[in-house]
Amino acid sequence: MVKETNIQTAFQEVMAASGNIPPKQKQVLAASLSLFAEKGFASTTTKEIAERAGVAEGTVYRRYRTKDELLAGVLAPFMTDVLPKLVSEFAEKVVGQTYSSRHDLVATVVNDRMQFVVANQSVLRIMVTEILVRNDLRDQTISRMVPLLKQNLYPVLDHLKAIGELVDWPNDRIAQFMIGTMLTQLVRSTLTNEDVTSAATLIIKFLEKGLAPE
């Protein structure tokens, strides 16, 4: 079984890797994460972060010297650890098994990646919001994601096309439809407070039919 990755464990790995991060600094990162997700980066004040973290305001500025650096610090483990693992775990799960039907294939992928979305909901929310507004973060995310997808995902899709399990469309469009359909469910769940996984069965059927060979 492939190990699951989420932002909490990634944070701990980063903390373990770069020496012992003091507990109050972890509290600052955790408080920033939750506040940015709740009310957005621009509307969150450093005073609020200090209050929720239970530290003085000066402590917020010990490791990261500006509020922008703090945002980068919150998103960094996600960009360097979580995102690559998201894609490579996906590839492993798909190629590492022989599926008896296309249904099994799509079902495994959707169930698995939607659990990932749930586990990293708060960070994904920050990224979506800030990407819509900050050009630098947008460019950075794209330049990381594109090669990641090309190396890990596209060969798998090519393989599935070859064995007649997938429609012969450009890989970027297939990825768009799969990722988009799953993210749509995340957005809907955010709006209505319903369970993210409640529609998994229909999402699987929809993708299975929509991406079947013509």
Next chain:
Amino acid sequence: MVKETNIQTAFQEVMAASGNIPPKQKQVLAASLSLFAEKGFASTTTKEIAERAGVAEGTVYRRYRTKDELLAGVLAPFMTDVLPKLVSEFAEKVVGQTYSSRHDLVATVVNDRMQFVVANQSVLRIMVTEILVRNDLRDQTISRMVPLLKQNLYPVLDHLKAIGELVDWPNDRIAQFMIGTMLTQLVRSTLTNEDVTSAATLIIKFLEKGLAPE
């Protein structure tokens, strides 16, 4: 032919309806719209709005007494005019014609509604961003949209199911897949600066297959 609706014409209608709105107030609304879309509501200052509108800062506060009211003023015509027309035009286009095939049906709808998305791109961007962060705006939008969809869209979907042109899934899920697939294209276009309508053909095929009866 059904009339197209976009935010510019809706603004003009609102201005005509509520007496003559002075030109400088129009400039304030237009400047707010573009700035909120560019850098988000929280990161836009009233001084910037005044500068882009070519007015003094006091003028910004003549009609709307707070920055929050200004946001509401920008979104109001969209909520009261554009959104209802978006849904009712959709219903008219689908029921007002007899289609020779499901392909024609989906193609008409997708092409038409994606043009709408293009025409109202900037406002949609503000709404998506602010809805993720502001509870009041989220609730307001949902409480407007849900009855709108139930009255206009759901009967059409039921009709299509009855004549065997649509899969027998809950209406809210079908709406989710259609709207989600189109909005995904908007997000992608925003990220990569590609033409929003470039993938129309594949989107039509994808939805046509995914929503076909089982």
Next chain:
DNA sequence: AAGAAAGGTGAGCGTTCACTCACTAAAAGG
């Protein structure tokens, strides 16, 4: 134990923000 290094503090700094107000200019009404 003593010194050095790192972590943590919070009052306070300069700046910028949303917003105000006394005032002028223009338009509307009689």
Next chain:
DNA sequence: CCTTTTAGTGAGTGAACGCTCACCTTTCTT
């Protein structure tokens, strides 16, 4: 014409913001 109303101005205001720094406390090093 004069009066009243509406539109517009921009310097100014208090509050809140991001951020600093001199100082204190804890932990490491030898």
